[in-house]
Structures are given as C-alpha cells and as structure tokens.
Amino acid sequence: MDEQGVKVKNPWHRPVVIFLAAVIIVGIIIMVAISVVQNKPLHQKYKYGIVLDAGSSHTSVFIYEWPAEKENNTGMVRQKHTCNVQGKGISSYSANPQGAGASLQECMEEAKQKIPAHRHPETPVYLGATAGMRLLRMENEEASDKVLDSVAHSLKSYPFSYQGARIISGQEEGAFGWITVNYLSKNLRKPTGTLGALDLGGASTQITFVPQQNIESYDNSIDFRLYGNDYHLYTHSFLCYGKDQALKLSMGKKLESTLKADETDPIELRDPCFHPGYNFTRTVPNVFNTPCMKEMKLANETFFHVGLGNWSQCQQSIRKVFNTINCPYSRCSFNGVFQPSVYGDFGAFSAFFFVMDFLNLTSDTLATTKQKLAAYCSTPWKKIVENHPNIKEKYLSEYCFSATYILTLLEDGYKFTSNNWKDIRFIKKIGDSDAGWTLGYMLNLTNMIPAEAPDTPLMPYGGYVTFMFLFSLLILVLLLLVYFYFRRSTRTGQKDII
Ligand SMILES: O=c1[nH]cnc2c1ncn2[C@@H]1O[C@H](COP(=O)(O)OP(=O)(O)O)[C@@H](O)[C@H]1O
Ligand SMILES: [Ca+2]
Numbered sequence: 001m002d003e004q005g006v007k008v009k010n011p012w013h014r015p016v017v018i019f020l021a022a023v024i025i026v027g028i029i030i031m032v033a034i035s036v037v038q039n040k041p042l043h044q045k046y047k048y049g050i051v052l053d054a055g056s057s058h059t060s061v062f063i064y065e066w067p068a069e070k071e072n073n074t075g076m077v078r079q080k081h082t083c084n085v086q087g088k089g090i091s092s093y094s095a096n097p098q099g100a101g102a103s104l105q106e107c108m109e110e111a112k113q114k115i116p117a118h119r120h121p122e123t124p125v126y127l128g129a130t131a132g133m134r135l136l137r138m139e140n141e142e143a144s145d146k147v148l149d150s151v152a153h154s155l156k157s158y159p160f161s162y163q164g165a166r167i168i169s170g171q172e173e174g175a176f177g178w179i180t181v182n183y184l185s186k187n188l189r190k191p192t193g194t195l196g197a198l199d200l201g202g203a204s205t206q207i208t209f210v211p212q213q214n215i216e217s218y219d220n221s222i223d224f225r226l227y228g229n230d231y232h233l234y235t236h237s238f239l240c241y242g243k244d245q246a247l248k249l250s251m252g253k254k255l256e257s258t259l260k261a262d263e264t265d266p267i268e269l270r271d272p273c274f275h276p277g278y279n280f281t282r283t284v285p286n287v288f289n290t291p292c293m294k295e296m297k298l299a300n301e302t303f304f305h306v307g308l309g310n311w312s313q314c315q316q317s318i319r320k321v322f323n324t325i326n327c328p329y330s331r332c333s334f335n336g337v338f339q340p341s342v343y344g345d346f347g348a349f350s351a352f353f354f355v356m357d358f359l360n361l362t363s364d365t366l367a368t369t370k371q372k373l374a375a376y377c378s379t380p381w382k383k384i385v386e387n388h389p390n391i392k393e394k395y396l397s398e399y400c401f402s403a404t405y406i407l408t409l410l411e412d413g414y415k416f417t418s419n420n421w422k423d424i425r426f427i428k429k430i431g432d433s434d435a436g437w438t439l440g441y442m443l444n445l446t447n448m449i450p451a452e453a454p455d456t457p458l459m460p461y462g463g464y465v466t467f468m469f470l471f472s473l474l475i476l477v478l479l480l481l482v483y484f485y486f487r488r489s490t491r492t493g494q495k496d497i498i
Helices: 015-039 097-102 105-114 117-122 131-139 141-156 170-184 243-261 284-288 311-319 351-358 366-377 381-387 393-413 437-445 461-497
Strands: 046-054 059-067 078-084 124-129 161-167 196-200 204-209 221-226 229-239 267-271 279-283 302-307 346-350 424-426
Touching: 015 461, 046 117, 046 141, 046 437, 059 105, 059 437, 078 105, 097 141, 105 141, 124 131, 124 141, 124 437, 131 141, 131 161, 131 170, 131 229, 141 161, 170 196, 170 204, 170 221, 170 229, 170 346, 170 437, 196 351, 196 393, 243 267, 243 284, 243 311, 243 393, 279 284, 311 366, 311 393, 346 351, 351 393, 351 424, 366 393, 381 393
Parallel strands: 046 124, 124 161, 196 346, 267 302, 346 424
Antiparallel strands: 046 059, 059 078, 196 204, 204 229, 221 229, 279 302
C-alpha cells in the first residue's frame, strides 16, 4: 500500500477538539485549585489546651482540642475530656496548702495520657480560681497565696506549658461564661442576637447579657470587639450568692431570729426549706464560718435543724437575704446593684442546671414550676431518700432550698417574669462542651477570637459542593463529546484509508 497517497485525518488537529481539550484541562485545574483552597490543610493537625476550674466546691480539669489551621474560626474548639478532681475545692486546703497541689495529680496524669506526647510542650495550662478563693483571700490572704503557690508548683511539674494560676475576678467569670456560650452556639459571627449567661456556683453567681438600656455603672460594663462586631455587655457577679453561701446566709438569719425569740437549750431551727421529717444536728460555727456573715458568738455550739417542707414560707425566708430597699440607680437587681431589664434568651448553667434538671423543672412555665416545687418540698424526707437511694444525702436534702433560691433569685432578684421565663434555657452542654467560663478564658488568653473577622473560605460549603458537582458534570459531558467526536473522525479516517 502506498502510504504517501493516503491522508489520515488526525482528530487532534480539528479546532473543536482543541477547544474542548483546552476547556477540560482548564476545568480540571480550576477544580483542583478550588478544592485545595477550600480544604487546606488536607491532613488536620490538632492542638490542645488545658484549663482547671478551681471552684468553691470542687476542681475540674478541662482539655480542649482544635484543628491547628482553623483556630480563628468560631466553634472550632471542642472539649475533648474532663476530669473531676477528687475531694473538695482548693480553698478548703487553707490549713494544709500542700494538699491542694497534690489533689490535682490524678487528673493531670490523665491529661498526659489524653494529649499526644509530642504536643505536651506547646499545650498551655491555666488554672482559674473563683469565689471560694475570693472568700479565702478576704479571710486570710496569706493562706490563699499559699494555696495558689501549691497548685502552681504542682502544675509546673507536668510537661505542659504552664501559663499561670490565679484568682479570676467576678467580671471575668461572667464575661468568659458569656463568650463560651456564644462561641459554642456560633452566635459571634452572625447578625442574630446573642445568648445571655446565668452561672450559679456554690459561692457566687453571675449574670451577663447585652442590654437594651444604657449601663449606668462603670463596674458592670464590658466592651468586646470579636470577629469584627462590637459587643457592649452588662455583667455582675454576686459574691456570697452562690447556692452554698446563700444557704448559710438564709440559715444564719433564721438562727438569729430563733435565738432572739427563744434562748432555750437545745436550739431548734425550724426550716421551711427542708423536708418534713428531716432532723439533723449541726454546729453553729458551721453556719457562720464564712466572711459572708458577721460571726455570731453562741454558747450553744449545736442546734437541731428541723425540716417543715413549706415552699411559700421558704421563699419568704429566702427573700430576706436580698436587700431590695436601696437603689442608687434608675433600676437595681438587689443589694444596690444596677441592672438593666433582662433582654433576649439566656443560657443558665452550672448549679442552675444541676438543680432544675434533677427536679425535672427545665421546661415548665413559671406557674407550673412553682406548683411542682411546692409539692416536692412538702414530700416527707423519708420518701425522698427512698426514691433516690443513690444520691448523696447532702445534695438531696438541699434541692428544695436550692430550687426555691433559684426561683427567687431569677424572679425577685433579676426580675424575670412569667412572660420571659421561657427565654431561660437550663443547659449543661452545648454540643460536646460544657457551658462555663473556662473555654472563654482559654480562647481569650490564646488570642483565638480575633477582633476582626478572619478570612472566610472561598465559598460556603453548600455552594462549594454544588459548584464542584455541576463542574464535574460539565466535564463529563465534554469528555463524552470528545469521545464521540474521536469515534466519528476515526471512522471517517478509516473510510478515507479504504
Ligand atoms: O450534681 C449536682 N447536684 C447539685 N449541685 C451540684 C451538683 N454538682 C455540682 N453541684 C453544685 O454546683 C455548685 C458549683 O459551684 P462551684 O464549685 O463552681 O463554685 P463557684 O463557681 O462559686 O466557685 C456547687 O454548689 C455544687 O455543690
Ligand atoms: Ca463555678
């Protein structure tokens, strides 16, 4: 066959094919480029941080983790692990400061196991102590310094990056709790409203929200710029108004009036906030051993704490610990503290949640909550113990008081009403992470919440998926077109040969 005479048509020389091939190549390059920008880095590396919450009643260790490359995006940090330190809070070690540091050992060993060893040296560890230590500092500054030295010494002995152990202020506690709940519910980069934060501890309680009214007292105002938005927050921390100190305040007042009325021995404190049939012998100094009250000198060291189980009388007695007479501002919560009207939704956590969740009172109206609580408080102590054999008796005996205190604080103190009661959400966690001040504290100290909005991905995830799908479909169609075109040209070429 004379090859010279045959003209085989090469399909690659046709302009349409060249054009299609070029479109396909450019398309593939665009797709690869977009997926690289969108998904970088392809292999996530995790970073870690540890915060110890040294509360008045106990210490918890929180381990957080986040993808290294996305640390400035909201909602990327999650709680990886928590560990509850055995025993009481660090402020209870005032007579034995060494014990405070030693108490952290088990949980810190656990942290070593949970965090990959090669990350240990760069993992920051912070300890923040709250109201229990604020009270100890008021009572005995030397003892509180020794306790802090002891926990600092203990934390420095681990392979992490020690960043400090200190008593945080009530404002910090309130503000970081607010940052935590809003970071976790991803409110910080949206134009929608934020979530107020209500935190009830054993020794203090905090209220923090974005008010609609002007903040009249400088001490209660905090300004943040987060992700390009300005926030003007109202916050207040009431020292001595956590539920354990409030119980002491309330019992102290009752003891005083009992003694005024009757100085007989033995003293019997008839308490409407405890169940009928409850009868416990207590010591007087055990009620007054707090800087929250003036000490009371009593010959009788012990008294009988006798339950009456009467909710409305209990509320009457609790109201006496709130001073609502003096207010130097246009409006106050109590004890002469300025507070604008509560506004928006609130997340109520820590003991607000523990107590209301135990009593199944997290989703009722205010009226139903009161009815149910009245029935609970009047239930005989014997029956309560029978129904809950596995709950610690100390907690169990105090739920009637604690829930009545919570209702009184929220309604008479903060001025929530039956209309906005539904705006309070009793929460423990948001996603995997506990609501509390620790996450906000760490985000702030590691500069993980920038003042200005960081770069956003090229397009939102939904848009990205749709784009990639349609583009792949287009390329597939083009490929098919090229294929059929080749087949036709080859056939015509073959005909030419024949
Ligand atoms: O399971 C529970 N049921 C009832 N109360 C609880 C439970 N777990 C913790 N609490 C209470 O929550 C409160 C936590 O306060 P915390 O120790 O954080 O004090 P602080 O924030 O005032 O320093 C304490 O009153 C503690 O007794
Ligand atoms: Ca706390």
